[in-house]
Amino acid sequence: MKTFKGGIHPPEEKELVKDNPIADFPLSTTFYVLVQQHLGAPAKPIVKAGDEVKKGQVLSEPLGFVSAPVHAPTSGKIKAISKMVHPVTGLLAPCIVIDADGKDEWTDGLPLERDPSVMTKEELMGAIKAAGIVGMGGATFPTHVKLSPPKEKTIDTFIVNGAECEPYLSSDYRLMLEQPERVLGGTLIAMKILGLDKAILAIEANKPDAIKLMQEKAPSQIQVEPLKVKYPQGAEKQLINALTGKEVPSGGLPMDVGAVVQNAGTCAAIYDACAHGIPLIERITSVTGRGIKHPKNIKVRVGTPIQDVLEFCGGLLDAAKIIFGGPMMGIAQFSDDISIMKGTSGVLVLTEKDTNISRYSGCISCGRCVEACPMCLIPSTLSKAGEKSMWELAVNNDLLDCVECGSCTYVCPANRPIVHFVKYLKALQRAANAKKKGA
Ligand code: SF4
Ligand code: SF4
Structure with a gap:
């Protein structure tokens, strides 16, 4: 089975949540939507305290090409443009606070019904850009930028990353199992934009039911490729190396070897944006770990307070650490006064037994x-x-x-x-x- 050089085999720990179907998270009463949900230039709020907003309405506009807008996750009134801790940087960052009105009303004209197969590349790209889609595996790089390689780069490989190699997390797995059409629909759209007639959907071999289902559902242009279970199999450069044998040069990008990689969740968001005009206002997140009473996979709105999420999952059990993302690449939080972001693939709650807080010592040159x-x-x-x-x-x-x-x-x-x-x-x-x- 295909893989890359190096890597490790940490315990998978996916059994805590992998068999739990995606649960709809109930609407919170207050949302805290960070303005900076992506890598690149910040976005600028275009609403003010007291404004009424509808679900899907633009709250902040991108400042530059490598940036993304942020949209209202529900309808309600803007309570304040405030600051809160950013889960990635740990610094105070601008945040739009919305008091939900409970009606959850869409902004004018949404959702739409249209057929992406008859849309032009420009229309598809416009829909993706307007929807504020960013890499949902956690990298949060704006998707429209990744799908616009410079003219001098020849792209011949499009990879959908369904590896989900981070221990504990199962959000992409549940997505592929429960909503394969969204992932495949988004894949076909990205292929059209890139001018490609084939794509690879890569899934680690520890998800045999997702592999089988995708093999049954995928059109012939999308090749489903099982990969050896090894961490970090889902890292972009390792994925490209495993599937094509090519090495992204030092300091280079996947496009330097003709490849573009998008996460499975990102492909689903691409489909929503192009087929229904729906912006990225919710995502699937695994709330897991032995420090949470009832681990769940939830469909949750961006801006939902983490305290609400933890409560929905039964509350904490001897929790020692809360991590946004997985245990390997996720970011430990120093406060629970934070909210769900576009890139929050998991909320992991570890007990003291599951953390390593030993002091470090000198290198013994073991290699x-x-x-x-x-x-x-x-x-x-x-x-x-x-x-x-x-x-x-x-x-x-x-x-x-x-x-x-x-x-x-x-x-x-x-x-x-x-x-x-x-x-x-x-x-x-x-x-x-x-x-x-x-x-
Ligand atoms: S964290 Fe950096 S140095 Fe360490 S194994 Fe990964 S790539 Fe290598
Ligand atoms: S002791 Fe030194 S050589 Fe061995 S794993 Fe740690 S850093 Fe690497």
Whole structure:
């Protein structure tokens, strides 16, 4: 079965939630919609306190091409343009607070009924851009940008990422199992935009029922490819390598080897935007871990307070840590005063037993991190550079090629927080560059 070099085999832990069908999350009374839901330039609020809004109405407009609008998740009144903790950066960020009116009324004209197969590429792209779609696997890069490669790049491979290699999470699995038409419909739309007549839908072999169903449902242009179960099989560069044998060059992007990758959830959102004009205002999220009473897969609106989500799932049980995303690449939260975002693929609640809070010690040069690294880096060198804040040394040792997958940290017998060192070094490098530019 196809795979990449390196990687690890952490316990899958998917049985906690994988067999739970997607549950509709009831409407919250108040929504906290962060304006920055994507990578790239921020969006600018165009509503003010006191305004009445309808579901799907634009709340903030993108500032630039690499940006995305944000829409109202329900109808109601804008209570405030405030600030709240951003779950990804940990900093206070602009947030639009909506008091829901409980009517959940769509803005004028939505949802539409139209046939994407008769729409032009420009109309499809316009629908995707207007819907504020971003990478829903967690990367949150604006989708219309990924689907607009520069003219000099020849794209010959479109991959739908259904690997879901992060332990615990099952949101993409449930989506493929319960709503395969949305994923396949979005795949056909993306193929049309890219001018391709074939695509690969990649799924890890630990989801045999999703593989079988997709093989039955997919049209002949979409090849369903089972992949070996190994972390981080769903990382873009590893997925491309496993399926095509090509290596994205150092500092390069998938389009440099002719590939575009979109997550399965993103494809479903593409379908909704093109067939129904529906913006990205809700997503499927796995709420899981031994620290939550009743793990569930939920269909939840963007901006829903996390306290409501935890309560809906029965509340906490000896919870020690709340993570947005999975245990490998997710981000631990220091507060539960946060809300669901477009990229929240999971809310993982770990007990103390499931966390590793041991102190780290010196590197014993065992080489396990080197063996595990899917990017063929020397993580031990990066961690030593991190201890001494030597970002230039780290850059010379391919710091910027690190995909922050956490495989090195997972295998390190000295418990060295290598990914944290990497993130710290990248921040130092960005700060030094900004200083040089006088920013
Ligand atoms: S160095 Fe980066 S890419 Fe390599 S294993 Fe560690 S986190 Fe992953
Ligand atoms: S796994 Fe840890 S102890 Fe071993 S070489 Fe890497 S950083 Fe050093």
